[in-house]
Amino acid sequence: MTPKRIALLIGILAVLVVAWFVLAPPRFWLNMTKAVTPDATTGAQLVEQYECRACHRIAGEGAFKAPSLDGVTSRSDDPVHVTLRLWLRDPRAVKGDTAMPNFRLSDSEIEAILMYLIETNQSQ
């Protein structure tokens, strides 16, 4: 292989890797670049940042385009909220044709949002 071909090959590989990380970021990458403190205060900020209330009602505020999340953590009989986490991680994995976007949340962001939802559900 000529040096030119090697350079071209490396270029193509670089483009593919960038496309992969942008279009379908692997979890280790999300967890590294979007690491947050997993507490309810951070969760409240993330709910603002990702504009969850454009669709959901949360803590008595927000739209009704999607199910209200008030009481969502006490509605299920799963004490560790496996399905709720999956909703946050990959909505289409739970329901293939859902209107909920995949926000590419890191694990700590998911924990923070869950903590916030649990907190708002308790204070009602």
Ligand code: HEC
């Ligand atoms: C574009 C509208 C939209 C946005 C924005 C949105 N969601 Fe959703 N979400 C939905 C819809 C619609 C559903 C119900 C799933 C279905 O039936 O398709 C849902 C379902 C859920 C569920 C599962 C509810 C249950 O009863 O089990 C959770 C939890 C949730 N969303 C959290 C969030 C959080 C947190 C955010 C912000 C990071 C968010 N959603 C942003 C539309 C949205």
